Amino acid sequence: MLSASMCMSRYGVSIIIAASVSFLLVLLSFSESFSSSAIDYAHKAQDYLKPASSSDIYNCEDPYRRPGYLYIDPETYKNTRWIPYTNEFLDAETPSYAEYPVKGDVFFNRTEVEPAFLDSTSNPQQWMHRAVAEDERRRKAVSVKKDDQTPEDFVSMKDGGGLDWLWGRRVLIFGDSVDRYMMLFFCEEFGRTIQQPKEHTTATCVIPSLNLTMVHWHFAGSWPGRPEWWWMDDMKEVAFEDRWAKIWAPTLNTSVRGPTGQPDLLMWQNGLWDERALWELGEAHYDVNNTMGQRERQLVWQEIRFVAARMKKFVQRVSAEFKGVPTMFRAITVHRESNARDANIYELDRLSRAIAEHADHETFEWGRLISGFSMLYKDQTHPGKGAGSWLWANMILEYLARSAGVKDEARSPYFNGWDACHSHLTGWGGR
Numbered sequence: 001m002l003s004a005s006m007c008m009s010r011y012g013v014s015i016i017i018a019a020s021v022s023f024l025l026v027l028l029s030f031s032e033s034f035s036s037s038a039i040d041y042a043h044k045a046q047d048y049l050k051p052a053s054s055s056d057i058y059n060c061e062d063p064y065r066r067p068g069y070l071y072i073d074p075e076t077y078k079n080t081r082w083i084p085y086t087n088e089f090l091d092a093e094t095p096s097y098a099e100y101p102v103k104g105d106v107f108f109n110r111t112e113v114e115p116a117f118l119d120s121t122s123n124p125q126q127w128m129h130r131a132v133a134e135d136e137r138r139r140k141a142v143s144v145k146k147d148d149q150t151p152e153d154f155v156s157m158k159d160g161g162g163l164d165w166l167w168g169r170r171v172l173i174f175g176d177s178v179d180r181y182m183m184l185f186f187c188e189e190f191g192r193t194i195q196q197p198k199e200h201t202t203a204t205c206v207i208p209s210l211n212l213t214m215v216h217w218h219f220a221g222s223w224p225g226r227p228e229w230w231w232m233d234d235m236k237e238v239a240f241e242d243r244w245a246k247i248w249a250p251t252l253n254t255s256v257r258g259p260t261g262q263p264d265l266l267m268w269q270n271g272l273w274d275e276r277a278l279w280e281l282g283e284a285h286y287d288v289n290n291t292m293g294q295r296e297r298q299l300v301w302q303e304i305r306f307v308a309a310r311m312k313k314f315v316q317r318v319s320a321e322f323k324g325v326p327t328m329f330r331a332i333t334v335h336r337e338s339n340a341r342d343a344n345i346y347e348l349d350r351l352s353r354a355i356a357e358h359a360d361h362e363t364f365e366w367g368r369l370i371s372g373f374s375m376l377y378k379d380q381t382h383p384g385k386g387a388g389s390w391l392w393a394n395m396i397l398e399y400l401a402r403s404a405g406v407k408d409e410a411r412s413p414y415f416n417g418w419d420a421c422h423s424h425l426t427g428w429g430g431r
Ligand SMILES: *[C@@H]1O[C@H](CO)[C@@H](O)[C@H](O)[C@H]1NC(C)=O
Pocket: 097, 106, 107, 108, 109
């Protein structure tokens, strides 16, 4: 079986295999033991390896997982979008300023991206423009005060703005403060904020006009208990098993169940808390002259085995509790100034990608799409509100639309429900 991560290179692989098969045929025809069944077999193999239809596969591409350009409009972050490098782009004519030999002094200006690339039908959709405008329209149409509004006030408008598919949807995120901030910024775009019973527990963003709710369950890393050597004072439970029982489960029936009785989209992530815990552990048990006691180091193999085992258990728990729910691993964000201290973050990211692939989960690449853009951060750890959060918001809605089966002719079958393209998209991403 061809794995989804090879989706793009499928043609290449097919060509190589087809070439090998042809070569085999030539060899066979010269061989003594040549038999018609062998030829038959070779032909079958060739048929099997031919992609069913190139357009099907192309439309199963996740544009956010294609190499591309993060378009940031200097006028407003609300036009931020990902522009995947399509064949039309790669085959485009050479611009005059890239001709050889050079004519005069060539220097570059900020110009608009040509509409053909900016608005290509294969690009992700600008869901946020639509959702924010529709929220404003619906809010203006009711007389109930903003803070008193509930979904009941908007039922009669639920199909407006082409957003019928969004009504009643629930997103559940297992993440850290990076995810919580993104959820907060999302909520703020709709003039709302998040509710938290206490720091580092659960957080909820409710948008009544769309009957859309996002829930954040604060995941504290893979440590299986609360060690003596470190933790935040307000975090009494660290192990996800304990957090699940005491903090998360009580909210399960109130906020995360959408039209199917399950969340419509799940996302998990693990990185910064483990990075910190493993630093603290090293410092508590080794002196500074031992590499184990230093922050600028690679993970050691026991740490890899440890985190792999813990995260595998976590991911299995998620799959068991939320059977069949579209689930994504959110690629990890690094620090604003990311140096050798962050080496283990990259290692944790690669490990999580393998675990996600193994669990049949897809990858939410946001963390990588903004990596290196330290100007989008609000502090050393958290990407801020702006281009990064707008991108995150559009991505969440794009995957939610896919999960809801919103249908889109131009990109069919991509939006025909999660399963329509899922088998092409479970690969680790090759990052
Ligand atoms: C950038 O703008 C300057 C001034 O208008 C112009 O001379 C130059 O050719 C432009 N460069 C390119 C690559 O278009």
